[in-house]
Amino acid sequence: MDFIFVSGNLGLDLAGTVGHRRGARFDMLATPEDLARWTVAAELLDAPPAAGDDDLAEAVALREAIYRLASAARTGSAFEAADRHLLNEAARRPLASVLLGEEGLERGGDVRAALSSAARAAAELLGGPRAALIRECEADPCTRLYLDTSHRRTRRWCDMRGCGNRAKAAAFRARAHRS
Numbered sequence: 050m051d052f053i054f055v056s057g058n059l060g061l062d063l064a065g066t067v068g069h070r071r072g073a074r075f076d077m078l079a080t081p082e083d084l085a086r087w088t089v090a091a092e093l094l095d096a097p098p099a100a101g102d103d104d105l106a107e108a109v110a111l112r113e114a115i116y117r118l119a120s121a122a123r124t125g126s127a128f129e130a131a132d133r134h135l136l137n138e139a140a141r142r143p144l145a146s147v148l149l150g151e152e153g154l155e156r157g158g159d160v161r162a163a164l165s166s167a168a169r170a171a172a173e174l175l176g177g178p179r180a181a182l183i184r185e186c187e188a189d190p191c192t193r194l195y196l197d198t199s200h201r202r203t204r205r206w207c208d209m210r211g212c213g214n215r216a217k218a219a220a221f222r223a224r225a226h227r228s
């Protein structure tokens with residue numbers, strides 16, 4: 050399965066590697082290899098890093114902490130201290146390297162370095178004014194979180210091409226059925 054980056058923030062994109070959280074939940078980070086692929090798909094590393102079960106467990110713990118923190122921000126609830134602590138531990142670690150090589154961009158590091166980038170993105174979001182823009186996709190059963198940066202703050206779906214199109218097509222069918 051291809052990873053999706055439509056949330057407008059790398060931390061929310063990591064949280065979005067679980068789909069349909071309140072229904073037939075599915076996990077796109079099911080193996081350490083999935084996690085290694087995600088770090089490349091997220092454009093944090095050039096090549097898949099070595100990843101083991103410990104890395105996967107760490108990534109999943111960070112992901113779930115980000116999801117709970119972002120959900121708290123969305124609903125106006127207080128952050129859980131344990132989740133903040135977990136996020137900060139990840140954000141404190143060294144980032145992946147970003148260099149200008151002879152052939153162009155060179156990005157390197159391990160899984161933890163890549164996760165540090167996601168954790169920092171989440172911290173910047175949750176601690177700043179843009180936390181007020183966190184939304185949950187309205188298309189059932191999608192539960193993806195995203196930033197509504199639309200001009201009028203009226204975006205209702207995580208991804209116009211996916212959930213947005215499906216929701217509009219369903220509304221059109223419903224109208225056609227009634228008339």
Ligand SMILES: [Zn+2]
Binds near residue numbers: 186192212
């Ligand atoms: Zn959606």
